[in-house]
Amino acid sequence: MSLPPARLRVAVVGTGAVVSGGHLPALRAHADRTELVAAVDVDPGRLDAFRSEAGERVAGFTSTGAMLDVVRPDLVLIGTPPSLHREQTVAALEAGAWVLCEKPLCLSLAEYDEIAAAEDTSGAYASVVFQHRYGSGAARARELIRSGALGAPLVAHCQTTWYRDTAYYSVPWRGRWATEGGGPTMGHGIHQYDLLLHLLGEWEEIRGMAARLVHGTESEDVSTALVRFRDGALATVVNSVLSPDEVSRIRVDCADATVELTHLYGHTDDDWRYTPAPHVPAGRADAWRTPARSVPSSHTAQLGAVLDAYDAGVRPPGSGREARGTLEFAAALYKAAFTGRPVRAGEIVPGDPFHAAMHGGRHGWSSEERV
Numbered sequence: 001m002s003l004p005p006a007r008l009r010v011a012v013v014g015t016g017a018v019v020s021g022g023h024l025p026a027l028r029a030h031a032d033r034t035e036l037v038a039a040v041d042v043d044p045g046r047l048d049a050f051r052s053e054a055g056e057r058v059a060g061f062t063s064t065g066a067m068l069d070v071v072r073p074d075l076v077l078i079g080t081p082p083s084l085h086r087e088q089t090v091a092a093l094e095a096g097a098w099v100l101c102e103k104p105l106c107l108s109l110a111e112y113d114e115i116a117a118a119e120d121t122s123g124a125y126a127s128v129v130f131q132h133r134y135g136s137g138a139a140r141a142r143e144l145i146r147s148g149a150l151g152a153p154l155v156a157h158c159q160t161t162w163y164r165d166t167a168y169y170s171v172p173w174r175g176r177w178a179t180e181g182g183g184p185t186m187g188h189g190i191h192q193y194d195l196l197l198h199l200l201g202e203w204e205e206i207r208g209m210a211a212r213l214v215h216g217t218e219s220e221d222v223s224t225a226l227v228r229f230r231d232g233a234l235a236t237v238v239n240s241v242l243s244p245d246e247v248s249r250i251r252v253d254c255a256d257a258t259v260e261l262t263h264l265y266g267h268t269d270d271d272w273r274y275t276p277a278p279h280v281p282a283g284r285a286d287a288w289r290t291p292a293r294s295v296p297s298s299h300t301a302q303l304g305a306v307l308d309a310y311d312a313g314v315r316p317p318g319s320g321r322e323a324r325g326t327l328e329f330a331a332a333l334y335k336a337a338f339t340g341r342p343v344r345a346g347e348i349v350p351g352d353p354f355h356a357a358m359h360g361g362r363h364g365w366s367s368e369e370r371v
Contacts, residue, residue, distance in 0.1 A: 007032070007033055007034055007035040008033060008034050008035070008074040008075050008307065008310065009035055009037045009071070009072075009073045009074045009075070010027060010034045010035065010036050010037065010073055010074065010075045010076070010077060011036075011037060011038040011039065011040065011067055011068075011071055011073040011075075011076050011077070011097075012024075012036065012038075012039050012040070012050075012076075012077045012078075012079065013039075013040045013064050013067075013076060013077070013078045013079065013080055013088050013092075014040070014041060014078060014079035014080035015039050015040075015041040015043075015046050015047055015049075015050035015079075016041075016046070016079060018079045018102055019050070019077065019079035020050060020053060022079075022129075022131075022298075022299040023077045023079060023299055023303075024036075024053070024054060025299070025300065026298070026299040026300040026302075026303040027077075027303070029300045029303075030300070030303055030304060030307060033307050034075070034303075034307070036054055036055070036058055037057070037058065037059060037071055037073060038058060038059045038060070038061060038067050038070075038071045038073060039051060039054065039058050039059070039060055039061070040060075040061045040062065040063065040064050040067050041060075041062065042062055044062065047060050047062070048060070059071065064088050064091055064092075065091060068091060068092060068095040068097070069095075072095065072096070072097075073092075073095075073097050074097060074098065074310070075097060075098045075099070075100065075306070075310070076088075076092040076097045076098070076099050076100075077099075077100050077101075078092075078099060078100070078101040078102060079102050080102075081173045081179060081180075082102075082104055082106075082107060082173070082179065082180050082181050082186075082187070083107060083173065083178060083179040083180070083181075085101050085102070085104070085105055085106050085107075086105075086106040086107065086111040086114060086115060088101075089101050089105065089106070089115055089118070089126050090114055090115060090118045092124075092126075093115070093118040093119055093121075093122045093124045093125075093126060094118055094121070094122055095122075096122055096123075096124055097124060098124050098125050098126070098127075098306070098310060098316070099124070099125070099126040099127065100126075100127050100128075100129060100302070100303065100306055100318075101126060101127070101128055101129065102128075102129045103128050103129055103130060103187075103190055103191065103194075104128070104181055104186050104187070104190060104327065104330070105126065105128035105323050105327065106181075106327070107178075107180075107181035107186075107357070107358065108181070108327075108331070108355065108356055108357050108358060109324070109327060109328060109331055109348060109354075109355045109356075110350070110355055110356045110357075112323070112324050112327055113350075116320075116324070119319075119320075125309075125315055125316055125319045125320070126319055126323070127302075127306055127316045127317065127318035127319040127323065128318050128319070128323045128326070129299065129302060129318070130190075130191060130194045130195070130198075130302070130318055130326070131191075131266070131297050131298055131299050131301060131302045132191050132192070132194070132195045132266070132267065132297045133194065133195055133198045133297075133302070133317070133318070134295070134297055134298070134301035134302045134304075134305055134317075135266075135267055135268065135269070135295055135296050135297030135298070135301060136269055136292070136293055136294055136295040137261065137267055137268065137269045137271065137272040137297075138195060138198070138199075138261075138267070138297060139295075140269075140272070140288075141199060141252075141259050141261070141272060142198060142199050144259070144288055145199050145200065145252060145254065145259070146199075146201070149256075149288070150252075150254035150255070150256050150257040150259065150274075150288070151254040151255025151256035151257065151277075152231070152232075152233075152254060152255045153200055153229070153231060153233040153252055153253075153254050154232075154233055154234075154253050154254060154255060155233065155234055155235070155252075155253040156196060156199075156200060156229075156233060156234070156235035156236075156250070156251065156252045156253070157235065157236050157249065157250070157251045158189075158192050158193050158195075158196040158235060158236065158237045158238070158249075158250050159192070159237075159238050159247065159248065159249040159250070160184065160188055160189035160191070160192045160193075160238065160239050160240065160248050161238060161240045161243035161245070161246065161247055161248075162184070162188055162240065162241050162243060162246045162248075163241060163242065163243055163244050163246055164188075164215075164221075164241040166215070168241075169215055169216075169217055174187075174217070175215060175216075175217030175218060175219055176217070176218050176219065177218050177219055177357065177358065177359050180219065181358055182219045182220065182330070182334065182358045182359070183210075183212075183217060183219035183220040183221050183222075183223070183239075183241070184220070184221065184222065184223065184239040184240060184241045185210065185220065185223045185239050185330055185333055185334065185358075186219075186330055186358060188239060188241060189223070189237070189238070189239025189240075190239075190326065190330060191248070192237075192248050192249075192250060193237050193239075193326070193329060194326045195250060195261075196235065196237070196250055197325060197326060197329060198322075199250070199252060200229050200231075200233060200235070200252065201229065201230065201231070202229065202230040202345065203227050203228065203229050203230065203329065203345055204228045204229060204230045204344065204345055205227070205228040205342050205343070205344055205345070206225050206226070206227050206228075206329070206332045206333055206336050206342065206343050207225065207226045207336050207341075207342050207343075208223060208224065208225040208226075208332075208333045208334070208335075208336035208337040208343075209223065209224050209225075209337050210222065210223035210224075210333075210334070210337035210338075211223075213242060214242055215241070219359075220337075221240070221241050221242055222238075222239065222240045222241070222242055223237075223238075223239045223240075223333060223334075223337060224236070224237065224238050224239075225237040225333050225336065230345075233252075237333070246264055247262060247263075247264065248261075248262070248263050248264055248265070249261065249262045249263075255277070256276065256277050256279075256280050257274055257275060257276050257277060257280065257285070257288065258274070258275040259272065259273070259274050259275075259288075260272070260273045260275070261273075266296060266297050266298060267296065267297050268294065268296045268297075269294045272289075274288045274289055276288075302317075302318065305317050305318075306318075328345070328348060330358060331348050331354050331355070331358055332345070332347075332348060332354075334354060334358045334359065334360065335348060335352075335354040335360060338354075338359070338360055338362045339360075
């Protein structure tokens, strides 16, 4: 009789709301495959509260380095403020651990290059949390769009119109280039346009605008983009924290159907709608709406995909080219907004100021100015 596979030894770095509300339930859902062995937080009180919730056997540390030296985990889940992601991810990779890190994985393409180098040296991998890709509804939509079952993609809309008040930005690291990497382009809308890229594939050109209209932040509080995809499809992207009627939406109009997702912070199969073109037979349209099984988008779904990759010894989804591609899209949107000209895929390379930082060295504007 063969023994069951050993559970992966997991550590969490950061014990705030995203870890306790997202990662901890995911670990519990995969308790047959994972064992939470350590937690790191610079706040001892918050760390103790998390350990009480997670279980007495979870070792506590106030330093990521000390935890890695003592515990040597297989997988590290990172849920700290964005400016810490690159350093903590590289440290975990260098210790031989795989990483699943909250978005954004890092603050620039230059920082991503450091993560990629650490992957190459260690043989471990770092994925970024983009859980909206992993629901069964998203998987079904991608399959239908990429296979041509809905006809050629023609027009798309990607909308993240959320609302954040002044109190939200009282947290010191929010709204600052050095600590958050940008405004809603980096911290909010990134989930939706990552899903758009997942559905439609390679983009070719971006034209963008951004502005700081309300909040006294360093970075923007709204951005918009026009995007041309490699297959010819055109898309609009809106990222806002100024919108009282909050919604997250993606719509793709193909030659034979419109597929639309409307939700806020997560989706189920019921949030996806398919509208056939008049010439499409009803029986064909019925088949679009039936995934093999219903899986909500969640940290649980993405963690399962990472664990599958770990078991198979292959690069996990949400890492490598996929992780860099979404970061490049953000950098290109900012470059287009700041320079006022179109940006082509692949043009932001080392030496380009927007490779080093999302603001490209043009990191401030007055309340009257627009970018």
